[in-house]
Amino acid sequence: MSMRLQKQNGEWISRDKPVRFSFEGKEYTGFEGDTITSALLAAGVKVLGRSFKYHRPRGVLSFANHDINVMVTDGKDTNIRGDVVALENGMQLQAVNTDGGVIKDKNSYIDKISPLLPVGFYYKAFHKPLFLFPFWEKLIRKSAGLGIVNFNFPRINKRKLNAHCDLLIIGAGPSGLAAALAAASNGLEVTLVDENQQIGGSLSYDHAGSDANRKLLGELLNKVNQTPNITVRKGAYAAGYYADHMVPVVEAGGITRVRAKAVIVATGVFEQPPVFRNNDLPGVMLGSAAQRLISRFAVKPFNKGVVVTANSQGYRVALDLLTAGAKVAALVDFRADGPRDPLAAELVRQGVKIHAGHCVYEVVPSADKLGVKAVVICPFDDSNNVVDTARSITVECDGVTMSAGWAPAAALLYQSGIGMDYDNTIQQFVPSRLPKGIFAAGRVNGVFSLENRVADGARAAAEVLRFLGKSAPEVAVGKHQGVSPSHAYPIVPHPKGKNFVDFDEDIQVKDFINAAQEGFDNIELMKRFTTVGMGPSQGKHSNMNAIRILARIRALPVEKIGTTTARPFFHPTPFGHLGGRSFHSHRLTGIHAWHEAANASFVDVGAWSRPAYYQKDGLGKQQLVQQEVMAVRQAAGIIDGGTLGKVEVCGPDAALFLERFYTGRYADQKVGESRYVLLLDDSGVIVDDGIASRLADELFYVTISTSNAAAVYREMQRWLQIWQLNVGLVNVTGVYGLINVAGPKSRDILQPLVALDLSNEAFPMGSARVTNIFGVPVRLVRVGFVAELAYEIHMPSAYALPMWKALMEAGANHGLRAFGTDAQRLLRLELGHHMPGYDTDGLTNPFEVGAESALHMDKPFFIGQRSLQIIAKKVLTKQLVPFTLAAGFSGEMPMDCNLVMENDKITGRVTSIAYSPSLRRVIGLAYVAPTQQALGTEFQIRTDNGSLVTATVVATPFNA
């Protein structure tokens, strides 16, 4: 039976654009502009989902963008929010969280055994006996959750943008619209966001049978459309508040991070359900939900309904129902003096029976338990929360609307650091203290009459103008008059329960009472024990009632209970939105294209991508790495070292700076010479090492390991600020390319290319010169990290690729072969060089790795020196030693990080280990106990399979 109404003035659907879709296998037609929920209700479908825990049938509750019981899947995406997502042609939808469909859900039996499953039961039930826990865990994991994650979900790029404005207004109801117009008319650039597909807020649905609000909305929209400095974002929710007035605004296409000079929060209020037995049946909904259905989507919520109210809103809802052609079988007002409401007379005139001082004691389900058959109405003393069940009456109906009050949609205000007080005149938390640049307006600010809400928007805009240094007149806002818009305690007790407070998690009144009895009587503890407010709607319809119930249990005023923490995001937000485009920044050397063409296998080192080794058909990684190593040992190898950090230290105090920064001595270093540098932190722990080449009296060229480059440069800058030396630091990491040619044939390759004499006598280890190769100015440094004979060539990075190609050509007849970082690590291991980060950790000091020769303790100062002086007086607890395994070892190969054992005691760990093809045995470095460090000492390494392998301490460089 179609529930679609005749055309409503201001409806959001386009009747000339039908949309066909299916739900649970049945075909339906809605209209463009419908949400999934509105289209289904219009088609007469009432049961739209099953509850999370008890699998109770559910329909619409709030229809205010947080109806978590109406979540569907299209087979690809899951947990599609039915009340929010627009209907699309061809959608094939199923409700989530059912086994066998929403009508015949096999898990609906859980509702029958719900007395056995009170909140917290699984905390207590499944942790013993311990051996059964895996069984229960598996069962619970299978049963829990809503939709099923599709791990094959396609990646759809959702852009994350940045936008700026003078004033961001969140919420485009009457207050937000008034604020926008007032601010924009004074020259501010205003961005107005609203989560709904159309702006206007309650003006678009709350009519009380009149056209006055529609008329006002039309006027406001007309003005907004004619104001160019107002940018409207519809279908966009403000997901959170972050420092400096940054608010992520989520739309279907992505997230925009809006930064504003000021923010007005005009987010309004969430309608709160009264609590009575079976208040969750399909057909029972909030009054504002019914109004939205009627006005925005032209859907009649039911044919004959009962209006339950504890405030004046129910009277407005009843008039809208009547206007829509629905029968109102009764209006049940918790308040004894309800009929004094100005709208009551009109309802009576239209034949509506008003039951003041009554409550709905329970809703009677239909025979199939899938809808409403009737309600049981009883006299109710709302001050003392007493129901007179002896005088109950039953009224038949097929639907119920509920209006009991409101809770401020203040999540963003809380996140901004607001202070809130409880206002007893309106039974609502209202802002008492606002951070700078944050303003509240409208119902979230405790202002309820329409006239006052419009004025409050203008008042907030005037305050923003003054905050931004402009002049603006004071705007008076009238104080709240009359009865409270929210009831102080709209909770109807029932001995059989099923009076739901939280519809996300199926939490009933008795669950709160039980939680308090168990000692969880603090709102934060109660939240976690009962899980109230922890479902997808995050307590938007339940937190306020939970606070009221706890306050009643503890006999405290509501303000003493407080509220729970409101965290971003305001609504469930897809991970795709949060991820946005993948910005995985990475650095490449100028030679990268050559490496790619040479089929390099790359490894990430810090931000850089480096060749680990070069792949060749038919050969495995180990084989290739060992071939690269042998090329360096027997002929020559070439490696791209452009990723190394490089810093120029310039100025009269350059040497003094290095003396303080590093452990070595540099004041007496000659121009044309390079020296080892070792950096410690204040506690004497090894941070980094490298080479400092003195290229001129006042110019040192320092290399830093790849992954530490940025951190070490930052430290240099920091210490320079502290020391105030006459030094200039220039980070040239990306500016200079670096090519290392190593191996016995390296000199033969390079000598013809440079005017320098590269002989050992003229250019020994530690030499550094500025020269030319192929006419390119280069810095040539003789180093010994991977081979006894090796040269680093530093050149402007734009020349790195042609230089590399030219060197490859020059070395072709000498067996020159490119090698990667895997071979580099093995080559340096063969020479016995430790690598900070590989062979050291965040606690390693220089004494433990045998780096005493790099320490010049007699200097006046270097970073970490004072700590080393203390450490030097203590007994070492570990020592890095070189070791070998037995020649021809063929057992379980130890790995990096395998433990060194002495009997059953752990005494250290392996830091580096590999088979050396040139030495034809397994070599490595390991931390051992000081008692195990002597040459020739044997120690045990425990491998991954638990076997023990004997290693022997040897001297470096390793020998075959």
Place this chain on the structure above:
Amino acid sequence: MTLMIKTTPVSYAPLAPSMGELNGMQVALRFDSESIENARKSVLGVTDVSCFQRFSIKGSQAASWLSAQGLALPPENNSWTQAAPDTLVLRLGASEYLVEDQYHGALCQRLRTFDQAATPGAYHVQRGDAAFVLSGSKVLDLLSELCMLDLRDSALPAHSVLMTQLAGISATLLRQQLNGETVFRIWCDGSYGPYLWGMLLEIAQELGGGAVGLSCHYQ
């Protein structure tokens, strides 16, 4: 004198532009026909200008040395000026300057005579930038995804230099007029060049633009 030709830090693959040489560096002159590139440029064109000549200097005496060379310097930190018809001077902080010759500029060659040893308090800063020109009507749309700062005319003074984060990396950015059009200039460390070029191009192509060769802007 080297016979080696410098390579741009940018990797054009898989595009196959027609290449040329400027200032000793290979650079893409055209990615497509003139009409297509002009259309692209008007929507969102990304051009590699890493080949422009640059000279950078820092230190307490950097300003006085540059002034002595006859350069007009930006009076404020993080601002730029046109030192000659085809040369920009960017002030990157209190005491650091970047001079960049545009297509027809020739000032940097003269500045490279700088003798650091003879100029106490001034240090030559080697540059290896990847540099780009962004043009077209959707350039702010692109930049709004990469940069959190407000780059609209109303918020960015005409001669401001921004040293900020673009797509997660450090970059320098300014707005200038080029052949009567408003364009944005971006500089980043050359090692990030392939990454930033890729991101700029990916977004530009989504927005209806794409790669534009040097010839499209400069003749």
